[in-house]
Amino acid sequence: MGCISSKHTTVTRAPSIVKYDSLQIQKDTSTQEQQNTRFIENCMIVWFVDPAATPEKETVLAHLRHIVCTLRIYTDQDACVTFMTNICEEKIFLIIPSGMNSFVERIRYLRQIEKIYIFDGRSNNINQEIFRLNLSTLCEQLRQDVELCELDYINITATPPLTSNSDSTKQTAEFLYAQLMKELLCRFKLDDNVQNIFLNFCRQHYAHDNEQLSTIADFEQNYRPEKALVWLNRSCFISRMLHRAQRAREVDVLHKMGFFMKHMHIQISNVYEQTFALTQNPVVVYRGKTMLNNEFEILVKNNCGGLLSCSTFLITSVDKNIAMNFLRRRIATHADRIAILFEIHADPMKHNTTSPFASLDNIDLNEESENGKVCFTLSVIFRIESVEKTDEQSMNNMWTVKLTLIDDHDPHVRHLIEPLRNNDVHANPLFHLGKLRIAMGDYDHAEQFYHKIL
Incomplete structure (x- = not known):
């Protein structure tokens, strides 16, 4: 390298x-x-x-x-x-x-x-x-x-088509867990002191890192909700902690960072309304990822026609070469992994109030940031349209996966998500998160949720 x-x-x-x-x-x-x-x-x-x-x-x-x-x-x-x-x-x-x-x-x-x-x-x-x-x-x-x-290192969850006869209880539970976290975020009430609680938590865990302590002080003094995307793109404490908490499903950290994620979602929605919502041209963007073969088979290949979601604010690029270069660099040192090029199609004409996406070109990022970045909000849902082997000289095992952004009224999505939107779920979120953890086979975390209820 x-x-x-x-x-x-x-x-x-x-x-x-x-x-x-x-x-x-x-x-x-x-x-x-x-x-x-x-x-x-x-x-x-x-x-x-x-x-x-x-x-x-x-x-x-x-x-x-x-x-x-x-x-x-x-x-x-x-x-x-x-x-x-x-x-x-x-x-x-x-x-x-x-x-x-x-x-x-x-x-x-x-x-x-x-x-x-x-x-x-x-x-x-x-x-x-x-x-x-x-x-x-x-x-x-x-x-x-x-x-x-x-x-x-991001989490991908998937669920098979409605017509599938396969036993997908664990997969579907993981998929719904990410979506329930998103639903709870959308209803998250901003407390006046929540930012201070989060920053005190950060100072505790970065106590020996003077550079990050300085950045935390900068965040405390200069952060504004309309600058959330700028901070996500900075290689510093907040982006690292968010990626970790989202991937590891750490509910307590995500709760502390709820204000930031909500600001992210609102800013992406605002940019979407100002840009993509006004155009009729479909958007095609790319993201590279590597997986082990069994993970790829279970999550992607066997779920063609089903739904896929990334448990993060997914940053993509309109430039296919950026995703390809990323894959080449990863496969160069991880030859046992499969290279996956996600080709994502998003139609701005479809109603996407829950799944907005934003171009980062006009956001005040640092000078080293690449142009053509597009950021999707948290845990957006895509349909897996096709999974095809790709001939690429520099990578022996590469696949192109075509994804389509799902609109708000997709029958498959409504079938899965509507039960998460009732009052009982939002009145007792820990109970329902615990139920999903049990279905995922994660009994230790389920027990932690139930202890908190008691």
Whole structure:
């Protein structure tokens, strides 16, 4: 990915390994402890420190904290393996010294490990200029890889056509769970103090990250509801926390961020009314995603003709090449995954009060933002029109999935969603969320919902 002084190896069904030379680190025999054990971002860095290396740990840590919030440092192999094995929701970017082949063999098939970076730091006389260059290269590669991972790491839910005879109880429950969360958001009442509660929560979990603390202060001072889309597109605490909470279905965090999501939905609706609602031209946009084969078969291929939704504010592009370049970069280091190009068709002439979308071209984004971005509101619903194998020289296993944005009066949608809109559901949301969790097979979270009711 354009990194200098690196050696890149792709291994099927294992995290890719990148080697850099001469990283210096400090002797350390203790495990890095976080003030809070809860993880609030999708990605984390685990750094296995070579006790024989030279001291530059604090310098490295200062740079790594600009990339992710959660860092763990280990000097004991067993403790490191135990920690990573117990990670279920997050993606791990692992940094290790060279000469640890047996350690790599122990952990290389852990799905939660996204990538491994190998550094040699055994020389005590290394030139500091070389050290800074290699550290800069490491951080730039990590930044790119984390960004790609975040883009790819979104939840997709789907449900088969009404005519299907397959047992889709779990799938449908997952689909309805995301839609119920959206329904509750639309009725979310803005409390005067909710933003302060959220920011205090953020300060607690970013207590060791001065850069994000500064951004939190900026948000507190300058955030306005009409700037919600700008903040979503900033690579900072609020977009990272939102992506994590939406993907992991963390209701308490989503509740704290309800004001922001509601502002997002309102701003997208306003932009939609000012732009797309006034045109008769259909919109075609693209989004790339990779999946494991069984996930693709169950969620997409077997549900052709059914419905699909992304549990996030989905950002797409009118430029197909942007989605294709993303897929090429992901497949280059994840050869075991399937490359999926979502081709999304949206007709502005259809009534889409619950599923608006907005062009980000006229939004006050930063100068590095790409033109042609289109953002769909939370958990919009698409119909899977077709799933076709695509011949692409750079990717052996690529599929194009044509999606059509569903209008508000689609019979399939009404059949599924109307039961969520009655007064009983909105009067007892935790009870109904718990029921859906049970249908999803997630009994632990269902129990948590019912305990809150009691």
